[in-house]
Structures are given as C-alpha cells and as structure tokens.
Amino acid sequence: MRVSLFATCLGNEFYADACADAVRLLRHFGVEVDVPEGQTCCGQPAFNSGHQDEARRMARHTHQVFAESEYVVLPSGSCAGMMRSFYPELLGTDDASVRSLTTRTYELAQFLVQVLGVDAPGTGLSGRVVAYHHGCHALRELGVRDEPVALLRGCGAEVIAWEADEECCGFGGLFSAKLPEVSAAMADRKLDTLPTVDLLTSADGGCLMQLSGRATHRGVGPPIRHLASVLWEGVGS
Amino acid sequence: MSMAEGPEGGGSEDRPRPHHNDRAGARARILGKVRDAITKRRREPHPGHFGGWRDQAPEDPVEQFIRLFKAAGGEVCRFDLRESASEWVRNFIGDYATVSLGTIARREAQHGARAVRIEHTDPADAEVGVSMAYGAVAETGSLIMIPQDGRRAQLLPPVHVVWVEERTVFPMLIDAMAALAKELPSAVGLHSGPSKSADIGQILVKGVHGPGRLIAVLVDDKGVQW
Amino acid sequence: MSFTGPGRYREESAKMLRDKPEMRHSVTQATRTFDDHRTHAFGQVDGERWRDWARDVKTHLLSNLDIYLEQAEESLERNGAHVHWAETGADALAILEKIVEDNDVKRVVKAKSMLSEELAINAHLESLGVSVFETDLGEYIIQLLGEPPSHIVGPAIHRSLDDCRRLFHEHFGTPLDAEPDALAAAARIALRQEFLAADLGISGGNFLAADTGTVALIENEGNIRLSTSLPRIHVAFVGIEKLVPTLGDVAGFVQLTTRSATGQPIGNYVSLIQGPRREDEPDGPEEVHVVLVDNGRTNLLADDTAWEALRCVRCGACLNICPVYRQTGGHAYGWPYSGPIGAIIAPGLLGLEKAMPLPHASSLCGACVDVCPVRIPIPEILVHWRERAVEEGLVPLAETVGLKAYTAAAERPVVFGAAGAALRYAPLELGGRALPILSGWMQERSAPKPSPKSFMQLWKEGLE
Numbered sequence: 001m002r003v004s005l006f007a008t009c010l011g012n013e014f015y016a017d018a019c020a021d022a023v024r025l026l027r028h029f030g031v032e033v034d035v036p037e038g039q040t041c042c043g044q045p046a047f048n049s050g051h052q053d054e055a056r057r058m059a060r061h062t063h064q065v066f067a068e069s070e071y072v073v074l075p076s077g078s079c080a081g082m083m084r085s086f087y088p089e090l091l092g093t094d095d096a097s098v099r100s101l102t103t104r105t106y107e108l109a110q111f112l113v114q115v116l117g118v119d120a121p122g123t124g125l126s127g128r129v130v131a132y133h134h135g136c137h138a139l140r141e142l143g144v145r146d147e148p149v150a151l152l153r154g155c156g157a158e159v160i161a162w163e164a165d166e167e168c169c170g171f172g173g174l175f176s177a178k179l180p181e182v183s184a185a186m187a188d189r190k191l192d193t194l195p196t197v198d199l200l201t202s203a204d205g206g207c208l209m210q211l212s213g214r215a216t217h218r219g220v221g222p223p224i225r226h227l228a229s230v231l232w233e234g235v236g237s
Numbered sequence: 238m239s240m241a242e243g244p245e246g247g248g249s250e251d252r253p254r255p256h257h258n259d260r261a262g263a264r265a266r267i268l269g270k271v272r273d274a275i276t277k278r279r280r281e282p283h284p285g286h287f288g289g290w291r292d293q294a295p296e297d298p299v300e301q302f303i304r305l306f307k308a309a310g311g312e313v314c315r316f317d318l319r320e321s322a323s324e325w326v327r328n329f330i331g332d333y334a335t336v337s338l339g340t341i342a343r344r345e346a347q348h349g350a351r352a353v354r355i356e357h358t359d360p361a362d363a364e365v366g367v368s369m370a371y372g373a374v375a376e377t378g379s380l381i382m383i384p385q386d387g388r389r390a391q392l393l394p395p396v397h398v399v400w401v402e403e404r405t406v407f408p409m410l411i412d413a414m415a416a417l418a419k420e421l422p423s424a425v426g427l428h429s430g431p432s433k434s435a436d437i438g439q440i441l442v443k444g445v446h447g448p449g450r451l452i453a454v455l456v457d458d459k460g461v462q463w
Numbered sequence: 464m465s466f467t468g469p470g471r472y473r474e475e476s477a478k479m480l481r482d483k484p485e486m487r488h489s490v491t492q493a494t495r496t497f498d499d500h501r502t503h504a505f506g507q508v509d510g511e512r513w514r515d516w517a518r519d520v521k522t523h524l525l526s527n528l529d530i531y532l533e534q535a536e537e538s539l540e541r542n543g544a545h546v547h548w549a550e551t552g553a554d555a556l557a558i559l560e561k562i563v564e565d566n567d568v569k570r571v572v573k574a575k576s577m578l579s580e581e582l583a584i585n586a587h588l589e590s591l592g593v594s595v596f597e598t599d600l601g602e603y604i605i606q607l608l609g610e611p612p613s614h615i616v617g618p619a620i621h622r623s624l625d626d627c628r629r630l631f632h633e634h635f636g637t638p639l640d641a642e643p644d645a646l647a648a649a650a651r652i653a654l655r656q657e658f659l660a661a662d663l664g665i666s667g668g669n670f671l672a673a674d675t676g677t678v679a680l681i682e683n684e685g686n687i688r689l690s691t692s693l694p695r696i697h698v699a700f701v702g703i704e705k706l707v708p709t710l711g712d713v714a715g716f717v718q719l720t721t722r723s724a725t726g727q728p729i730g731n732y733v734s735l736i737q738g739p740r741r742e743d744e745p746d747g748p749e750e751v752h753v754v755l756v757d758n759g760r761t762n763l764l765a766d767d768t769a770w771e772a773l774r775c776v777r778c779g780a781c782l783n784i785c786p787v788y789r790q791t792g793g794h795a796y797g798w799p800y801s802g803p804i805g806a807i808i809a810p811g812l813l814g815l816e817k818a819m820p821l822p823h824a825s826s827l828c829g830a831c832v833d834v835c836p837v838r839i840p841i842p843e844i845l846v847h848w849r850e851r852a853v854e855e856g857l858v859p860l861a862e863t864v865g866l867k868a869y870t871a872a873a874e875r876p877v878v879f880g881a882a883g884a885a886l887r888y889a890p891l892e893l894g895g896r897a898l899p900i901l902s903g904w905m906q907e908r909s910a911p912k913p914s915p916k917s918f919m920q921l922w923k924e925g926l927e
C-alpha cells in the first residue's frame with residue numbers, strides 16, 4: 001500500500017516535525033510513503049474567505065499533484081475536509097477523477113483506524129493524561145470523532161473528559177485575523193475549561209497554532225503538540 | 238408581475254401617504270417579487286403529515302397526558318365518577334373567597350342537575366378560575382381551551398382548574414387539530430402547564446402572567462357532559 | 464442604548480469582551496443550558512426524521528409561497544380578520560399607525576416578537592404618543608434597562624439575577640436580595656394593569672397556517688395569550704416566510720420549535736388565532752389585523768443559495784451552540800437577529816454592504832448545522848455571502864491582493880517553498896506589524912514559530 005503525504009502549507013512550515021512523525025507512523029504500520037514535490041496549499045484559506053477563483057486554482061493544482069496517488073493522507077482534518085467536501089463543488093461534480101480523489105483522501109487518524117485498522121498500537125503514552133481537541137472540520141465534515149481518541153487510548157493514554165473538547169478553538173483561518181478579539185475569547189474558553197493534563201493535542205495545525213499562540217500569550221496551559229507526534233511517541237518506537 | 242393592480246381592499250384614506258396605504262399595490266408587488274424569485278425553481282412537494290414517529294409502542298394516551306402535564310408543572314386529579322370530581326372541585330374552590338367560572342361551568346352551576354350556588358367573580362378579581370376543556374393531547378400533555386368558555390377565566394386568576402373528560406384525550410396533536418379544524422373558534426389555547434419564566438437569571442419562576450397553578454380534573458366518565 | 468447596525472461588529476464585540484466580561488459568562492451559561500435541554504429533548508423523539516420533515520415542509524412552502532400567501536389571506540378574511548401587506552418596514556409602521564389613529568389607541572401591550580424588533584415598533588409608537596409595554600418578562604427587563612434583546616428566544620440572557628435585582632429595586636423598590644419569585648411578582652402586578660387597560664395588543668406569529676388562517680404563537684408566560692385576548696384590537700405582524708400550508712403542519716412545527724428552543728415538548732401556552740371573537744364567545748378582541756411583512760424577505764427568496772435561510776423558525780438553537788455568539792451575546796451584532804442566523808439573513812434584509820462584516824463573524828465550525836431543526840446549511844450560506852462580498856469589492860484590498868499573490872505562489876511549488884523559507888528569516892513578529900491582515904492575530908496571541916526546517920527539507924534530507 002502506498003500513501004502520498006500532503007503536509008499542507010501550515011504543516012510544512014510550522015509543524016515539520018509532526019509531518020515527519022506522520023511519515024514515521026505510516027511506515028511503522030507497513031505503508032510505503034511518498035511526498036509529491038509539487039504540493040502546496042489545498043486552497044482552504046481562499047475558499048473560506050470567499051475567494052472562489054483563487055480557491056479553485058489551488059484545488060486544481062492540488063488535484064493534479066495527487067491525481068495518481070493511491071491514498072492521500074493529511075496531518076490536518078480541515079485540509080482533508082476541504083478536499084473531501086468541497087473539491088467536487090469547485091472542480092466539477094461530474095469529474096470522476098475529482099470524485100475519486102475525494103474518496104481516497106484521509107486525515108491521519110482516520111486513515112490509521114478506518115483503512116489500516118490500527119487499534120492498540122503501543123504503550124508509549126502509559127500514565128499520561130491527555131486532552132484531545134476535536135478540530136471542527138475533522139469532527140463535522142469528516143465525522144472523525146472516535147478515531148483519534150481510540151488511538152491515544154490504544155497507546156496507553158488517559159484521554160480526559162473536557163466540557164469544551166468539541167467546541168471551536170477560534171482559529172477559522174482568516175477569521176482569527178479579521179476578528180481577533182472574539183477569536184481569542186474562543187481560545188480562552190477552551191483553555192479556561194481545560195482540566196489539568198500532561199498535554200493537549202489535536203490533529204490540526206491551525207488549531208494548535210491558535211491554542212498555543214493564546215496559551216503562550218497568557219502564560220497558561222499545558223504543552224500543546226500535534227497528534228502525529230504524540231502518536232509516534234505512543235507507538236513507543 | 239401578474240397581479241392586477243385592482244382597487245379591491247385598498248379603501249379610501251383621509252390622509253394620503255403615497256404607497257403606504259396602497260394595499261392592492263403592495264400586495265401585487267410582494268406577490269410579484271415572490272413569483273419572480275421562485276419561477277426559476279422547482280415547486281417542491283409537501284412531505285405529508287407530521288407523524289411524530291416515535292418508535293416505542295404508544296403509551297396509554299391518558300397516562301401520557303398525565304406524565305407530560307405533570308412534568309411541565311401541571312397538577313392532575315383523576316376521578317372515576319363525575320360526582321366525586323364535582324365534589325372535589327366544589328371543595329377546592331370553597332377554600333377561595335372569589336371564584337370565576339367559565340361560561341359552561343357557570344351555566345352548570347346555575348341550571349345543572351345538582352346546582353350549587355357559586356358566586357361568580359370577574360376573572361380579573363378572582364383567586365381561582367374554573368374552565369371546561371374542549372379536550373386534551375397526550376403527545377404534548379396539553380389542555381385544549383376554547384374561547385366559548387371565556388378566555389379571561391382561563392388566564393387571569395392565579396389558580397386555574399380545568400375540567401377535562403378522559404374520552405376527549407387525543408393521542409396526537411395533529412388529531413386534535415383535525416377535530417378542531419372542523420369548527421374553529423376565534424382562538425384556541427393549548428395550556429400545557431402553569432405560566433412560567435426563566436428570564437430572571439435563568440431561574441424558573443411560576444405564575445408570571447397566567448396562572449401559577451394549573452390543575453386538570455380528569456374525569457373518566459363515559460356518560461353525561463358536565 | 465439601541466442598535467447601531469452590524470458595521471461596528473468588531474469594535475462592539477471587542478468592547479463587550481473588554482468592558483463586560485460578566486456578560487460573556489451569563490451568555491455562555493444560558494446558551495449551554497438551552498443546548499443541553501435541546502439535546503435531551505431531541506433524544507426523546509426521532510429527531511432526524513422530524514428535521515427532514517420540517518425542512519421539506521418549509522421548502523415546499525417557500526417554493527409555492529405565492530399560492531400560500533393568497534390562500535392565507537383568503538382564510539383570514541373568511542375568519543373576519545383584516546389582512547395587510549407591508550413591502551417595507553416603513554409600510555408596516557404606517558399600517559400600524561393607521562390602526563392606532565382610527566381607533567384612538569393610547570395604550571399598547573406587546574408580546575415578544577423579533578419582527579417587531581426588526582421594525583422598531585416601540586420607538587414608532589412612542590413617537591405617536593402611545594405608551595407601549597413589553598409583556599414578556601425578559602423583554603420587559605430590557606425595556607426597563609433601555610436595551611435591545613440579545614437573544615431571539617431569551618432576550619435578557621446577558622443579564623444576571625443581580626442585574627435584575629438592582630433594576631427592580633430602582634423601579635419597584637423590591638429589596639436588593641429579593642428572590643426571582645418576588646421580582647416576577649412585581650412585574651406581574653405592574654403589567655397586569657397594563658393588560659387590563661390596553662386598547663391594542665401586538666404580537667408576532669411563529670406560524671401562519673394558510674388553510675385555516677391560523678396565527679400560531681408559542682410561549683411560556685401567558686403574556687401572549689393575554690396580549691391577544693384582552694385588548695379590543697389585536698395586530699399580528701407576520702413575516703411572509705412564516706407561513707405553513709396547513710394547521711396539521713402547525714402541529715409538527717410547534718413541537719419541533721419548542722424542543723429546539725428550550726427542550727420542552729411544547730410551550731406551556733400555544734395560541735391558535737383565527738380572527739376576532741365570535742357571537743358565542745364572551746370575550747376576545749373585536750378586531751384582528753394580520754400584517755404580512757416582506758421587508759427584504761423576497762430578496763433572500765430570490766437568492767439561489769441564501770433562500771434556504773427563510774426556513775428558519777427562530778428557535779435560537781444555532782445561537783446557543785455558536786462559539787462566536789457565546790463570547791458576546793447578541794448586542795455586538797448591531798441588529799435584532801444575532802448569531803449564525805443573523806449573519807446569514809442580514810445581507811438579504813439589510814443589503815450586503817450594510818451587513819458586513821457579519822458573514823465573517825463565524826469560524827465556519829459547522830456546529831449550527833448539526834442543531835438547526837430545518838437543516839439550513841448555515842456555513843454554506845456564510846461562504847456564499849463572503850464570495851459575494853469579494854465580487855462586490857467589500858473586502859479589504861490587502862486581503863484580495865494577498866490571496867492572489869498567495870495563490871500564484873501556490874501554483875508554483877518552487878516559489879511557494881521559497882516564500883515559506885522566508886518565514887524563517889523574517890520573523891512573524893515583524894511581518895505581523897507590517898501586514899494588516901496579521902496585526903490582528905499578533906495583537907491577541909504570540910507568534911507561531913516556524914519549524915527550523917520545512918518538512919520538505921526534512922523529507923529531502925531523508926527521514927528515518
């Protein structure tokens with residue numbers, strides 16, 4: 001089985017180690033990984049802010065880059081959601097190649113559980129108390145709710161109950177720059193309700209950036225790390 | 238626009254305000270805009286009756302009415318015999334100095350077979366009101382109040398006692414609507430519990446404007462009307 | 464205080480967060496409670512099926528709205544009600560003014576109605592020298608405070624018990640530690656006089672059944688029943704989208720709406736109003752007027768994406784779940800309809816330019832779609848308005864230019880990589896000050912640190 005990793009724009013520049021850990025994880029489970037050179041951005045920032053033409057151009061580009069891939073895996077729920085939910089609308093619902101790309105595209109945890117059938121991958125997180133932030137698009141566009149939590153538990157972590165775990169962190173791409181005060185208040189609600197944990201993790205670079213940016217600004221909160229890195233530690237290799 | 242700009246309903250006005258009083262014109266323009274907006278779309282079909290679609294086997298309607306009505310803060314007194322129900326009501330209202338009777342109850346109190354003299358007070362000044370329900374709804378735990386019995390007695394006194402016959406408990410709201418639709422009065426009230434509000438600090442209070450106590454006197458009497 | 468229009472949303476929301484942090488707390492608490500009740504209530508029924516049904520009825524209604532409007536008018540007139548048509552807000556006020564003048568109306572009681580907020584009826588009546596009392600307890604509280612509503616179901620949820628205690632102390636002399644029951648009793652006494660003295664009662668309409676000409680109203684306090692039963696005249700303002708085909712449909716919608724709004728199986732009072740009192744009825748209004756209001760709704764109807772927003776039953780569920788709404792409550796939105804539904808109907812009712820930036824007041828988290836009882840695709844409509852804003856040049860030039868440059872780079876991987884590499888040499892702290900688009904981010908958060916090497920570099924160097 002061969003997987004093309006799409007690091008995504010944010011992942012490539014800000015979460016390079018997490019992308020590397022995603023490659024390691026996939027290889028650990030016997031998958032051959034390639035990283036197509038031409039990959040850049042899925043187009044979501046433009047799409048969500050109403051710049052349809054630009055979004056379409058980036059979607060077209062991304063479609064070309066991954067057209068031949070057996071699977072496309074992203075360490076980002078929102079970019080995976082963008083590709084699965086909105087590429088047909090942007091590139092044409094009757095394009096079979098586009099439709100097929102959407103069904104071959106997965107968020108990392110979703111891929112590990114749904115395609116590879118991973119359940120108890122290791123013990124590297126034994127004794128660790130972890131909070132999991134559900135990124136909105138992984139949760140609501142992709143319907144990925146149980147997978148990341150199951151994987152963390154499957155590595156021995158205690159995933160703690162958190163009243164705001166399914167609430168938006170306030171990132172929302174350009175939203176966080178256009179309406180920074182409300183966006184920051186949303187992150188505060190997450191941080192203020194967070195129980196005492198060893199670390200906070202999520203599958204989306206944008207959410208991590210928002211939460212850690214705000215936590216650092218206020219000087220509060222536990223270490224915040226990408227799910228791919230936490231799971232790589234969890235498989236205990 | 239397909240509507241004729243006819244004069245119908247426009248009426249003559251003493252102080253002309255250019256299109257404000259132009260009823261026919263406004264009507265035609267709104268309908269025209271609606272038609273312009275929807276012509277390019279398909280006229281979609283109606284999905285059919287609302288069915289409730291609860292999977293569980295239907296509860297006994299009377300039991301369900303009682304459960305929901307109580308859950309919403311209502312009180313229920315259930316009687317097998319009409320006589321015992323009447324007696325209970327007489328005793329209950331006997332504790333109050335002023336009683337307002339709905340039209341039907343008033344007629345009964347004056348001319349009924351077992352007439353008892355009850356002084357009727359205007360609902361605005363009464364401590365308790367007594368009304369007859371048209372029926373009840375199991376699905377929602379509601380009493381169906383009709384205006385023939387007098388709306389003020391249903392709303393103004395702080396305590397409201399409602400006589401309802403068990404055979405008039407409809408399983409579903411849609412059944413009640415169908416029955417009512419045959420002869421709709423000017424206004425129907427569905428009363429499903431006492432007046433309440435949580436507008437002050439999200440804390441529940443009762444008896445805000447309407448009655449703070451709502452008591453259903455459920456009578457399982459297959460025979461005569463009260 | 465009155466509404467200033469959506470244009471100042473950013474400033475108002477920032478001010479709210481800075482100056483009134485306690486409101487954020489009250490709103491979050493109240494909306495979470497509403498949402499818990501909704502979740503519980505929908506768990507008791509076949510909620511998905513209810514929502515499909517409700518969506519389909521409203522879609523049917525809207526795609527046949529011309530027919531149903533005519534039918535509703537005919538039914539109401541048969542019942543003896545007067546039907547009026549208001550193309551604009553000004554028309555609606557003129558219609559009311561005429562009724563007030565013809566009948567020498569001096570005192571008005573009002574049931575809670577969002578449409579009446581949209582039309583700013585109170586201010587107009589007061590300008591005519593008519594005294595008007597809000598009778599819903601929450602609306603009464605904010606009327607005393609001189610504030611507009613902050614939530615379409617719970618207008619005073621931004622106010623705490625202590626706020627109400629102080630307010631009632633000033634107005635009625637109740638003790639400062641009075642319990643809610645005592646406060647409600649004071650309001651009851653004050654408003655009871657108004658109910659009995661009023662010449663005219665105003666309500667909205669949750670639904671209007673076309674077949675029977677029935678205006679349906681849902682509530683818990685009894686103030687709507689009183690406002691529509693006691694005064695000699697009743698005027699109901701009903702948006703043209705509030706129609707449903709039949710009284711049987713009302714049976715479904717009142718349950719759906721209440722479960723969605725407060726989690727009750729039904730409101731403690733539902734009024735089904737056909738017209739003025741009949742001969743065999745001892746009381747009730749002698750005149751009933753129904754004002755059918757467009758005021759921009761046909762603009763929404765004409766929009767191929769946003770028309771779906773007209774299915775809205777104003778249950779408030781999307782506000783309750785909305786993480787953006789929860790931070791500020793409704794005032795920051797600058798007009799009566801706040802939260803997700805407010806953001807998607809504003810461009811239709813006010814015009815896109817006036818509605819900005821509300822279509823951007825969402826992180827597109829999608830929580831609202833999961834709760835909306837009529838399945839309005841809210842994020843899709845938000846993105847649609849954002850697209851229109853780009854087309855009409857209503858977004859900052861820097862954003863458009865920036866995204867075009869970004870897109871051009873994204874199509875050329877080498878350029879894209881080089882631009883990314885530049886991040887490591889020009890730290891975001893600096894760029895953030897220079898670029899307006901980033902300054903907002905930087906003001907509230909620490910700058911994200913670029914990885915020492917991009918993933919592409921790591922990959923090329925070889926990963927083990």
Ligand code: SF4
Binds near residue numbers: 775839
């Ligand atoms: S948009 Fe949907 S959830 Fe929001 S108020 Fe309207 S009906 Fe309720």
